[in-house]
Amino acid sequence: GENVEQHPSTLSVQEGDSAVIKCTYSDSASNYFPWYKQELGKRPQLIIDIRSNVGEKKDQRIAVTLNKTAKHFSLHITETQPEDSAVYFCAARGRGNEKLTFGTGTRLTIIP
Amino acid sequence: EAQVTQNPRYLITVTGKKLTVTCSQNMNHEYMSWYRQDPGLGLRQIYYSMNVEVTDKGDVPEGYKVSRKEKRNFPLILESPSPNQTSLYFCASSLQGRGDTQYFGPGTRLTVL
Numbered sequence: 001g002e003n004v005e006q007h008p009s010t011l012s013v014q015e016g017d018s019a020v021i022k023c024t025y026s027d028s029a030s031n032y033f034p035w036y037k038q039e040l041g042k043r044p045q046l047i048i049d050i051r052s053n054v055g056e057k058k059d060q061r062i063a064v065t066l067n068k069t070a071k072h073f074s075l076h077i078t079e080t081q082p083e084d085s086a087v088y089f090c091a092a093r094g095r096g097n098e099k100l101t102f103g104t105g106t107r108l109t110i111i112p
Numbered sequence: 113e114a115q116v117t118q119n120p121r122y123l124i125t126v127t128g129k130k131l132t133v134t135c136s137q138n139m140n141h142e143y144m145s146w147y148r149q150d151p152g153l154g155l156r157q158i159y160y161s162m163n164v165e166v167t168d169k170g171d172v173p174e175g176y177k178v179s180r181k182e183k184r185n186f187p188l189i190l191e192s193p194s195p196n197q198t199s200l201y202f203c204a205s206s207l208q209g210r211g212d213t214q215y216f217g218p219g220t221r222l223t224v225l
Contacts, residue, residue, distance in 0.1 A: 009152075034213060043202060043216040044155070089154060099170065100214060104154035 002027045002094035006103025013080050014111050021106045023090035024072040032093035033073045034100075035064060039086045047088075048075070077108075085110045114139045116217035118203050124223045125193055133188045133220050135203030143206045144186040145170065145214070146178065148199040155202070161186055193224040 003026040013019045025033075034049035050057045050064045050073065057064050061080075066073040073092075077084055090103040116137045125131055137144065145160035147170075157170030161180040175197055177189040186205075190197060201220045206212035 006154075043218050044214075045216070046213050049213065099157060099160070102155040104152060
């Protein structure tokens, strides 16, 4: 089955700087890669996703890039703000639209 | 308002005492699932349901049961809870299929003593 690895597990970034979180996946047939943000004590919520037919997608300060050859995808947050502090999870959808496998999460802390 | 709801939000119980956590969605989603979240392990799928009366095991189904008698409801049943089932549980739903965007409920924090 699909295996998703996420790094780093914790990340501290000065406010205003950029943050990058990386995930690798094992199933070369995976075709959907969402990112979820989970604020303290709250539910995970989708913030951005990318499908295998594109290499990059942007939404204001957030972008996701996908390298299908290397089987990795990354979340980029620019001009970080205190409200970006949260745990971020990547996920990958495997072969045949089967299950969504999550990474183990990255705790991002924005230092004022 | 479109949402996934879970009850209870917090539960402390003792080993062996059967419990049920309810999950309901009002978005007419076909697919529903249960996850548990543990530190360092991320979100792991327990069970999922593709539609009414159709359920299947996820990654960590041992010790859990589910049922899907109605499209909107997907309860999680712990017949004989044990301390290793102490966790944060999330119900989620999506329009179709396991791989579509998941909409999560607010979570249930369960402690088994």
